[in-house]
Amino acid sequence: MDQYSQQLDGVFQALADPTRRAVLARLGQGPASISDLAKPFDMALPSFMKHIHFLEGNGLIQTRKEGRVRTCAIEKKQFAAVEAWLSTQRALWEGRTDRLEQFVAKAQTIRAQTKGGST
Amino acid sequence: MDQYSQQLDGVFQALADPTRRAVLARLGQGPASISDLAKPFDMALPSFMKHIHFLEGNGLIQTRKEGRVRTCAIEKKQFAAVEAWLSTQRALWEGRTDRLEQFVAKAQTIRAQTKGGST
């Protein structure tokens, strides 16, 4: 499953923006509406919405609309992907390269080449 | 220190590319030369070098040149920044919002607005 790599692409890129990290930090304390979330940022709403979409598209948050208000909540599962990657990395340089972890490392190398490839 | 946020920007972005993650995975198993690292990738060397520069520029790897060979090695310190961010995030949604952690969360929100601001 090559999706794992693309999933990481998305998650890491989502985290590579301060606005998005701030949103996650805020949502970590509980759900909030779009305009509520947007308030602290000096940014037009549509611009801000792009960040929300990006976060949702990459599974970092969930949203649902009730009436005219869309409420956002953090989605913790994707964070696990980051931790998993970190663990694998740690395992590598800590010499704990048991069969499984070595396989993952190799798979990552191979996948990276394959990426621009087909379909 | 607003640098923390920019540091995270860089680190996360470095990790948001499969080529770069694969390089890190490989370097996790020990140092290697540029052309050695580049071999698995179907990519021109100068293109590959950009990834190396990016990784080095963001502190994920270190390099030194001996003769005509540049050797790359992983630089573990930056990974700690990722783990720190993850912990803070975890702390937030786990309700363990002691004063320090809440401060960090708030600071992140504020910093995000400030970012495009001055200079």
Added chain:
DNA sequence: CGAATACTGATCCATAAGGCTAACTATCAC
């Protein structure tokens, strides 16, 4: 010295990212 090796530098190019404005749709509150 001359040739091969191992990068490096300088462009160039197409696409994606992140921001904006303007206009539009759907609630909700009178």
Added chain:
DNA sequence: GTGATAGTTAGCCTTATGGATCAGTATTCG
């Protein structure tokens, strides 16, 4: 039903990214 509120859609613009090529420099080998 009018008006405010809360999002949304649809462009447009500028810069950053990830790739390529082509030529250049510095070592090392014979």
